[in-house]
Amino acid sequence: MSYDYDCINNGWLNIAHGDGVFVAVNDFSNKSATSADNGKTWTRHDMPIGDWYSVAYGDGVFVAVNLLYNTSARSTDNGKTWTQHVMPKREWESVAYGDGTFVAVSYDSNTSARSTDNGKTWTQHDMPIEGWRGITYGDGVFVAVSSSSNTSVTSTDNGETWKG
Numbered sequence: 354m355s356y357d358y359d360c361i362n363n364g365w366l367n368i369a370h371g372d373g374v375f376v377a378v379n380d381f382s383n384k385s386a387t388s389a390d391n392g393k394t395w396t397r398h399d400m401p402i403g404d405w406y407s408v409a410y411g412d413g414v415f416v417a418v419n420l421l422y423n424t425s426a427r428s429t430d431n432g433k434t435w436t437q438h439v440m441p442k443r444e445w446e447s448v449a450y451g452d453g454t455f456v457a458v459s460y461d462s463n464t465s466a467r468s469t470d471n472g473k474t475w476t477q478h479d480m481p482i483e484g485w486r487g488i489t490y491g492d493g494v495f496v497a498v499s500s501s502s503n504t505s506v507t508s509t510d511n512g513e514t515w516k517g
Contacts, residue, residue, distance in 0.1 A: 355357050367417075367447075371410025376432035378405035378417045385417070387432040399435035407457075411450025416472035418445035418457045425457070427472035441466055441477040447497075451490025456512035458485035458497045465497070467512035480515045481506055 365386065368377040375388045377395075383402050386395040387426040403419035405426070410416075415428040417435070423442045426435040442458035445466070450456075455468045457475070463483045466475040484501025495508040497515070 366405070367407045368487075369408045369410045369415060371415060372413065374419055374431040374433055376408055376410070376415050376428070378408045380404045380406060380420065385428070385435065388411075389431075395488045398433050400435045403437075406445065407447040409448045409450045410456060411455060412453065412471055414471040416448055416450070416468070417454050418448045420444050420446065420460070425468075425472050425475065435475075438473055438475070440475045443477075447487045448486060449488045449490045449495060451495060453492065454511040456488060456490075456495050456508070458488045460481070460485060464514050465515070468512075478513055481517050 363383045364379045366380050377386045383400050385398045385400050388395045395419045404421045405417045406420045408415055408417040416434050417426045423440050425438045425440050428435045443464050444461040445457045446460040449459040453489040455472050457466045463480045465478045465480050468475045482502050485497050486500045488497040495512055498505045506517045508515050
């Protein structure tokens with residue numbers, strides 16, 4: 354088995370799969386990495402400046418969120434090229450896709466953001482507390498978890514409202 358050393362050891366934080374490709378994002382090199390052979394080999398690609406913490410796939414698009422620069426990035430060509438988009442001012446920690454919507458959660462606030470146009474524009478929504486570290490989607494529900502209070506919340510309306 355051979356690996357691209359840089360793709361294994363330089364700040365890769367999150368990975369998503371879609372359209373037969375794995376896409377990983379990096380928190381300090383402004384790079385993504387793609388693999389079309391189930392992770393055997395990787396190719397690095399430039400991303401806009403940022404600390405890219407999470408990536409999700411949905412509706413033919415990869416969307417990544419940025420911890421420090423209040424932006425997201427979207428790729429319509431399986432992670433090779435990226436377009437940067439403005440998000441509400443927060444530290445965006447995690448993003449997920451479900452039911453035609455990308456939803457991101459913030460670590461530094463009681464805030465989520467949702468995009469119904471594949472990551473181009475985002476609207477901010479209140480959450481019960483702060484410290485959100487992860488979000489996922491399944492069975493018609495977004496579920497987010499917080500490290501600051503060991504709690505979770507759910508949204509059945511694609512991230513508009515949250516219940517604990």
